[in-house]
Amino acid sequence: MAKNLAPDSTRRSEKSRRAIYDAALALVGEVGYPKTTIEGIAARAGVGKQTIYRWWSSKAEVLMEAFLDLGEQVNRDVGQEPYVIPDTGDLAADLKAVLRATVDELKDPRFEVPSRALAAEGVVNEQLGRQFVAKLLEPSLQLYVERLRSAQAAGDVRPDVDPRIALELFVSPLAQRWLQYSGPISHEYTDTLVDYALHGIAPR
Amino acid sequence: MAKNLAPDSTRRSEKSRRAIYDAALALVGEVGYPKTTIEGIAARAGVGKQTIYRWWSSKAEVLMEAFLDLGEQVNRDVGQEPYVIPDTGDLAADLKAVLRATVDELKDPRFEVPSRALAAEGVVNEQLGRQFVAKLLEPSLQLYVERLRSAQAAGDVRPDVDPRIALELFVSPLAQRWLQYSGPISHEYTDTLVDYALHGIAPR
Amino acid sequence: MAKNLAPDSTRRSEKSRRAIYDAALALVGEVGYPKTTIEGIAARAGVGKQTIYRWWSSKAEVLMEAFLDLGEQVNRDVGQEPYVIPDTGDLAADLKAVLRATVDELKDPRFEVPSRALAAEGVVNEQLGRQFVAKLLEPSLQLYVERLRSAQAAGDVRPDVDPRIALELFVSPLAQRWLQYSGPISHEYTDTLVDYALHGIAPR
Amino acid sequence: MAKNLAPDSTRRSEKSRRAIYDAALALVGEVGYPKTTIEGIAARAGVGKQTIYRWWSSKAEVLMEAFLDLGEQVNRDVGQEPYVIPDTGDLAADLKAVLRATVDELKDPRFEVPSRALAAEGVVNEQLGRQFVAKLLEPSLQLYVERLRSAQAAGDVRPDVDPRIALELFVSPLAQRWLQYSGPISHEYTDTLVDYALHGIAPR
DNA sequence: CGTTAATCGAGACGGTACGTCGAGTCTTAAG
DNA sequence: CTTAAGACTCGACGTACCGTCTCGATTAACG
Numbered sequence: 001m002a003k004n005l006a007p008d009s010t011r012r013s014e015k016s017r018r019a020i021y022d023a024a025l026a027l028v029g030e031v032g033y034p035k036t037t038i039e040g041i042a043a044r045a046g047v048g049k050q051t052i053y054r055w056w057s058s059k060a061e062v063l064m065e066a067f068l069d070l071g072e073q074v075n076r077d078v079g080q081e082p083y084v085i086p087d088t089g090d091l092a093a094d095l096k097a098v099l100r101a102t103v104d105e106l107k108d109p110r111f112e113v114p115s116r117a118l119a120a121e122g123v124v125n126e127q128l129g130r131q132f133v134a135k136l137l138e139p140s141l142q143l144y145v146e147r148l149r150s151a152q153a154a155g156d157v158r159p160d161v162d163p164r165i166a167l168e169l170f171v172s173p174l175a176q177r178w179l180q181y182s183g184p185i186s187h188e189y190t191d192t193l194v195d196y197a198l199h200g201i202a203p204r
Numbered sequence: 205m206a207k208n209l210a211p212d213s214t215r216r217s218e219k220s221r222r223a224i225y226d227a228a229l230a231l232v233g234e235v236g237y238p239k240t241t242i243e244g245i246a247a248r249a250g251v252g253k254q255t256i257y258r259w260w261s262s263k264a265e266v267l268m269e270a271f272l273d274l275g276e277q278v279n280r281d282v283g284q285e286p287y288v289i290p291d292t293g294d295l296a297a298d299l300k301a302v303l304r305a306t307v308d309e310l311k312d313p314r315f316e317v318p319s320r321a322l323a324a325e326g327v328v329n330e331q332l333g334r335q336f337v338a339k340l341l342e343p344s345l346q347l348y349v350e351r352l353r354s355a356q357a358a359g360d361v362r363p364d365v366d367p368r369i370a371l372e373l374f375v376s377p378l379a380q381r382w383l384q385y386s387g388p389i390s391h392e393y394t395d396t397l398v399d400y401a402l403h404g405i406a407p408r
Numbered sequence: 409m410a411k412n413l414a415p416d417s418t419r420r421s422e423k424s425r426r427a428i429y430d431a432a433l434a435l436v437g438e439v440g441y442p443k444t445t446i447e448g449i450a451a452r453a454g455v456g457k458q459t460i461y462r463w464w465s466s467k468a469e470v471l472m473e474a475f476l477d478l479g480e481q482v483n484r485d486v487g488q489e490p491y492v493i494p495d496t497g498d499l500a501a502d503l504k505a506v507l508r509a510t511v512d513e514l515k516d517p518r519f520e521v522p523s524r525a526l527a528a529e530g531v532v533n534e535q536l537g538r539q540f541v542a543k544l545l546e547p548s549l550q551l552y553v554e555r556l557r558s559a560q561a562a563g564d565v566r567p568d569v570d571p572r573i574a575l576e577l578f579v580s581p582l583a584q585r586w587l588q589y590s591g592p593i594s595h596e597y598t599d600t601l602v603d604y605a606l607h608g609i610a611p612r
Numbered sequence: 613m614a615k616n617l618a619p620d621s622t623r624r625s626e627k628s629r630r631a632i633y634d635a636a637l638a639l640v641g642e643v644g645y646p647k648t649t650i651e652g653i654a655a656r657a658g659v660g661k662q663t664i665y666r667w668w669s670s671k672a673e674v675l676m677e678a679f680l681d682l683g684e685q686v687n688r689d690v691g692q693e694p695y696v697i698p699d700t701g702d703l704a705a706d707l708k709a710v711l712r713a714t715v716d717e718l719k720d721p722r723f724e725v726p727s728r729a730l731a732a733e734g735v736v737n738e739q740l741g742r743q744f745v746a747k748l749l750e751p752s753l754q755l756y757v758e759r760l761r762s763a764q765a766a767g768d769v770r771p772d773v774d775p776r777i778a779l780e781l782f783v784s785p786l787a788q789r790w791l792q793y794s795g796p797i798s799h800e801y802t803d804t805l806v807d808y809a810l811h812g813i814a815p816r
Numbered sequence: 817c818g819t820t821a822a823t824c825g826a827g828a829c830g831g832t833a834c835g836t837c838g839a840g841t842c843t844t845a846a847g
Numbered sequence: 848c849t850t851a852a853g854a855c856t857c858g859a860c861g862t863a864c865c866g867t868c869t870c871g872a873t874t875a876a877c878g
Contacts, residue, residue: 440736441736442736499814524735524736525736527735527792528732528733528735528736529732530792530793531728531731531732531735531791531792532644532645532646532728532729532732534793537792537793538793540792541792541793541794545792545794546794549794556813563815564814564815565813565814565815566813566814566815569808569813570804572795573785573801573804573805573808574808574813576784576785576788576789576795576805577781577785577805577808577809577813579788580780580784580785580787580788580789581777581780581781581784583784583788583792584780584783584784584787584788584791585780585784587735587788587791588731588734588735588741588744588745588749588787589734589738589741589742589745590745590749590750590753591776591780597777600774600777601777601780601781604773604777604778604781604809604812605781605808605809605812605813606812606813606814607812607814608808608809608810608811608812608813609760609769609770609773609778609781609809609810609812610703610768610769610770610810610811611767611768611769611770612816
């Protein structure tokens, strides 16, 4: 009997999956996350509702995969390197450059709506939140860890500093302002963050 | 004609308002935000749905006010000062103390569920997000601004530093870890943040 | 104690009563009986809801009184005689004339909507139905009874015939066709009814 | 697009339909028509409200079909002939017999409440009223038409009489008394109606 | 002829039902 | 066995009215 466990993924329709991803992202972009419904995604994708329920367990999960897929797709298109932090030897300049790029990306509506949607869901749904962090946030943060390690090797960062924590000094403020609308975001702002973070706010 | 705008707030039932606040907070605590419904709040409060719709325009708004009210209530009970940052002259120690208290509060389930709910809604609903910031977040942050200004006067913080930005160096990382489950939260962690923020991560 | 019983009718506002009658009839005419609401009547009459509930116990009752009042008003305007059945000595002609007038009245939209509303309510609400009959229907039927009695005296109707039943032979068919849309209504039709009723359908 | 028109009736759940008919009739019988609600029918039938709204557009329509179905069901149970008017050759006796049976039926509460409900709704809602007549009333009246035609052939009714009108002489008075509570209903009463109708009220 | 108690307009209140939407499950027919 | 389609039960939505209940602000009978 035991019929309901584990659909056979070898028989899965690739076309439907693509259509679902596309529909989900399009709808979230057009009407926002709360008004995006499974029913709506199915209709837009020309797919039965069951096809969605068979492979995903929630709207958030669909969107998460769609978003991840979008990322991979973009990466495949652009080149293989997902995106890296430059290492010119000038730590401050490198960090400022990356953060400026991040500021621009955060303001790109193509990414903004689904990112917010996922982030918001993650705040309230711990499981999804951890997934979001593991699959989307942490990989990016690891790039900073690496850059900071390299800076430690070059003597530009104190050796006793924990890079995973240090990076939060400039990344988290930006993240918070964006997430919570707690302040304006600009290149000057992130430049200032880098300066403060590198040298502290206490007088030398 | 124009009859539907602005109910007469002088005739508002205080008892109903209280009951609605209580029910909303209780339900959010018990079943979580998404499963908290207007219908449920009304039923629990022993109130007609219309009485909620008359005075609030969304579940989020109800919860926001309920939460604000809870804060005020607690403040009234405890004493008049909402809560302040000590100024012992030792900036690092003062900040560490407050942040440790914040860590504890963030883990208190009484506040955690509704806070998350509101924060999450604010991520996705800009209007509410800005309200959340203005009414709940910014007032707290202003306390840090004041403490940092005092530290600048005492020569413990460089005079060219913008306190509103500087405070984010230690507040935002904690906020992000809490909001996004992007890392563990502990007293050691916040102590470290203060140290890094005050003196920077670059060698002197 | 006993405060709620019997409002003091000497203090009753005549202006409000008139306004309520007018509003009720206007609304029933405009939107039909089911969409006519107490709230709507009150708003239209510029009257508090309580003023309606104080003096009437249901929508149907308001409408009934409004309709009765309308009748009296019309009678007052036209002349004192409500309306009578002529007695020219020619029974068939007299009945045909009255029924032709009735046909015309039934088609007058000014009376049709509220009459139907009341009649319908009376079908389902026995108390109101009996009131409707007693106050509106029976007085009219009594006129036929009198005319038939006079005809019996003149030898135009068999003396053993019960006039109260006899009148139904021509009145009820018209009433049913009108009430139930069970057939078209015309002067020819009522003429035929009178002929059949007077002489029967069996051959002599 | 155009998705909302015409649900696929081949996939309709027969079980739900039956349950809805049963619930509707039961509720109308128990609490009366005005207190019978779609919500109540759905709950009683163990059915989603949408399933009702999908297939019917109003409470009246549901009840109408339920009532029609009840009739068919009864007919199926009893025998194939719906019910006929006897033709013993004695027209008066035959009519009296049928009308006596009708009187009894009109007093049977099993039929009375829903019949009144439908009739009342039909008074005020022309579309439904005509449906009521077409599906329920007229078929019964046709039986009288046929019996009268047969009587005409036998020379018991004048050949120039229109049977469709003639039947109203005895049917409509009964109908009106029942519908409007305008008089008592009894076997003697209907007998009298038949006598009057057949021979007229004028002396021979 | 003021007093005062009831009625008045207004509308907030606790409720019930409305008709709609979407969730997630289940069934059917086609491939 | 998966798929598109969509009917099903369920529950919440936000709205409309119900009938009850305060509120001042008029009134109108009577003291």
